[in-house]
Amino acid sequence: MALRLLFFIAGCWCWSLPHLYILLPLPPTTLVDLTHDMSASSITWPSNQPFVVTQEFRGLVEAGYWYEGRSFAQAEHSGTHLDAPAHFHQGSWRVSEIPITRLVGPGVLVDITKKVEESGLDSELTVNDLTTWEEEHGAIPRDSVVIVHTGHGRLYGNRTAYLGYPPGIQVTDDDTENLHFPGVGEKAARWLVEERAIVGLGIDTPSTDRGQSREFLTHRVLGAANVWGVENLARTASLPPRGFQVFAMVHRLQGGSGGPARVLAVVEDRLRAYRVVSSGSILTSSILALLLAFLI
Numbered sequence: 001m002a003l004r005l006l007f008f009i010a011g012c013w014c015w016s017l018p019h020l021y022i023l024l025p026l027p028p029t030t031l032v033d034l035t036h037d038m039s040a041s042s043i044t045w046p047s048n049q050p051f052v053v054t055q056e057f058r059g060l061v062e063a064g065y066w067y068e069g070r071s072f073a074q075a076e077h078s079g080t081h082l083d084a085p086a087h088f089h090q091g092s093w094r095v096s097e098i099p100i101t102r103l104v105g106p107g108v109l110v111d112i113t114k115k116v117e118e119s120g121l122d123s124e125l126t127v128n129d130l131t132t133w134e135e136e137h138g139a140i141p142r143d144s145v146v147i148v149h150t151g152h153g154r155l156y157g158n159r160t161a162y163l164g165y166p167p168g169i170q171v172t173d174d175d176t177e178n179l180h181f182p183g184v185g186e187k188a189a190r191w192l193v194e195e196r197a198i199v200g201l202g203i204d205t206p207s208t209d210r211g212q213s214r215e216f217l218t219h220r221v222l223g224a225a226n227v228w229g230v231e232n233l234a235r236t237a238s239l240p241p242r243g244f245q246v247f248a249m250v251h252r253l254q255g256g257s258g259g260p261a262r263v264l265a266v267v268e269d270r271l272r273a274y275r276v277v278s279s280g281s282i283l284t285s286s287i288l289a290l291l292l293a294f295l296i
C-alpha cells in the first residue's frame with residue numbers, strides 16, 4: 001500500500017517534473033520472440049523443398065576437445081521468414097537490399113481472432129478492421145510494422161490443421177488448392193501502404209494473402225510499394241495493441257526473394273506508458289496515476 005501511494009504521489013509530480021520519474025524502479029523491458037524453432041517439422045510452403053539438416057560432426061576430436069557442426073538447407077519461404085518486396089514485384093528490393101532502417105519500426109497489433117472464430121478460416125483483414133482499431137487506439141504511425149493476430153498461429157505444430165486442409169480429404173504434400181487460413185485483404189494492404197506508409201506487415205499464418213488466394217494480390221501490393229511481409233509468426237498473442245518495437249532480422253541473402261528471420265518485439269514497460277499519460281492535464285494525469293498505482 002505504501003509503495004502504491006508512493007507511485008501515486010510520484011506520478012502526480014511527474015506531470016510538472018517529468019524527469020523525476022527516472023527515480024522510480026523500472027521493470028525490465030519485455031522481449032517477445034516472434035520466431036518459431038526451425039527444424040524438419042517446420043512449415044514450408046507446400047510446393048517448396050523441405051528443410052534438411054546434416055550433422056557434419058559432433059563429438060570429441062583426436063586432440064581432446066569437443067566440436068560440433070551441421071549443414072542445413074531450407075526454402076527461403078519456410079518457418080518464420082521474411083518476404084522481400086521482390087518476391088512478387090519485379091525490380092523491388094531483394095532481401096539484402098532492404099535498408100536496415102526499414103527492418104525496424106514501431107509495432108501495431110491488430111487482433112482479428114473474433115472475426116476468424118465467427119466467419120471461418122477464409123476471413124480477411126479489411127479496411128474497416130483497421131479504422132475500427134484506430135478509433136480505439138489512435139492512428140497507425142508512419143513507418144510502422146503492422147502485425148495481424150488471427151489466432152491461427154496456435155496450430156503451427158500441426159501441419160494439416162495449420163495449412164487448413166479440410167478434414168477427410170486426401171491432399172498431396174505440394175497441394176496449394178485446399179489451403180484455408182486467414183490473411184490480409186488486398187484493399188487493407190493498399191490502405192496500409194498508401195494511407196499509413198508502413199514498412200512491414202506480419203501475420204501468424206503461412207501467408208499475408210489468405211489460403212484461398214489465387215492471385216496473391218496482397219503480396220503484389222506490398223511488393224510494388226517496397227514493403228516486406230513476415231509470415232509464420234509465433235507468440236503474437238503476447239503483444240499489446242501498440243507500445244512495442246519490431247525487429248525483423250532477416251538473413252542477409254544476396255539475391256533472396258525472402259529468407260529466414262529472427263523477429264523480435266521489444267515491449268515498452270508500464271512505467272514508460274505511465275510517463276506518456278502523465279504529460280496530459282493534471283486532472284487526467286492524477287486519475288491515471290491513481291489507477292496505475294493500484295494496477296502495478
Ligand SMILES: [Zn+2]
Nearest residue numbers: 077083231258
Ligand atoms: Zn513467404
